[in-house]
Amino acid sequence: MKFRAAGRDDLLGARPLTAYMEAANIRFSAVQEREPILRANLVRIGRFLFAHVQLPASTVVWPRDELSRNRVVMIATEGAGFMVSSDSPVVARRSSSFVVPPGVDTVTFDASTPIELVFVSLDDTELGGERHVDFARVGEEVPAESALRPLVNFVKSLCAIESDAADAGSTPLGDAAAEVARSLVAAVVGEPVDPPDVFDSVMRILLQDYPSPHLSLLAVARAIGVSPRTVQSALRMHGTTFSDEVRAVRLKAATELIKRNPSLPLADVAKLAGFGTRQSLHRAMRTTKED
Template structure:
């Protein structure tokens, strides 16, 4: 486990793409510490001889984001004094994932798991190949940001529909074109850290203090703009109000839903491109919710057209 390197500045973005093929290769791996230094994780068993592992790993300071396609296998997170203060959230695309420990593990519907800080080993088992998102962060930083702890965990978490856009954001954050490590400054760093905290808070199940409706709408747009499926109706469902109520709340501030979302996405795309000039337009479009380069170009032309 790498211990000599200090945590990177929160705005520093580091990405690695990890690939491993075959049971022997996976079992002979040392814990994936060169990619996940804050989570000393390694394979304990692999079901298939031709198993494949694909993982994109992003580190932003003390925050770690992983989008992985995992084979049918058993992974162990032994944890130690260096990872005792880490909290982790796992959201899988299949119910074939099981997470167990002698310490507390919170399992939610839809194959979502919260692993509070502690030192007891954690076993993560996939009974079939599946896709998952793994996020880990420092519990103290989470408590400072959200004024929440893990001593009171609700019996019910937020709905899966409310967590899904945040998972989509993490996938977009981890998606790049190149096959090599990339390091740089990302304008999405603060948003990514906020999304990580939001996923953990959603799984804890405590409700944050209520915001005014316009502020609540804008918070969702700032948090979930990277999801290409974000829509007026989706925001209304998240807030438990009608689409007309959302439109009226924004209209009272001289805004529209589509205009606000477009403004946020274009600003993010501009900043992402400026700070990462080697990043392709396709990758920028995916990371900022446009989906395709063509959609990004259309949006840019739209705002550049003179008003009649």
């Protein structure tokens, strides 16, 4: 889902943005700018929602109800000027990272200036088992920027290429995204976050560098600091291969380009998505259908 709004009429009255906000039970209660601009790329995978948003100076209200009482929200902003408040406890770190635990009290999001942010929402049942998060015990140590940055960049890359019809089932990309969401919540609440494993690191690079003609197994292995065999082994453990994931990521990018720009020549789509030639794009499409 991709939303764009320019001006108050678009922001407060244009569909499908207003339809989505009504369905999500959120609304603008105040807009400080005369000509606000909003850009939002959203991806839903199962019970996870990921968003990359350019928000105008405004106040957004989320009057939680029984249907959303089990939702956990994590927000990471690029810069200051953003606050989250509620009658229930909210975890805030450096005024740039926030976690809203499950609950029913209304939550208010205030942006005093236009701000870029990453938003992750998930069901609290996803934080059980090995990734248990205790919201009653917030860690004293503030999470390091170096720990959060790769996870935030993963969400940005995910939102940049996904089409409206995100896979709801279990896929290598979906599994990696789910673990990134859990890790972001755990890091802000105060649990130590292990460095991304090989598989997550590979997926992050593929999401960022898929248009490059120089993307290769060797290049990715060097970027991570491991051997190509280690990369292959990590992908094999998730039931996939390097070539399969490169093809899947590029096909998602090509699908989005075609949807957003139906008049764009296929040769240009192929080049922008990393296939290089139209013939390579056609071969990838045929291979996917045969699989």
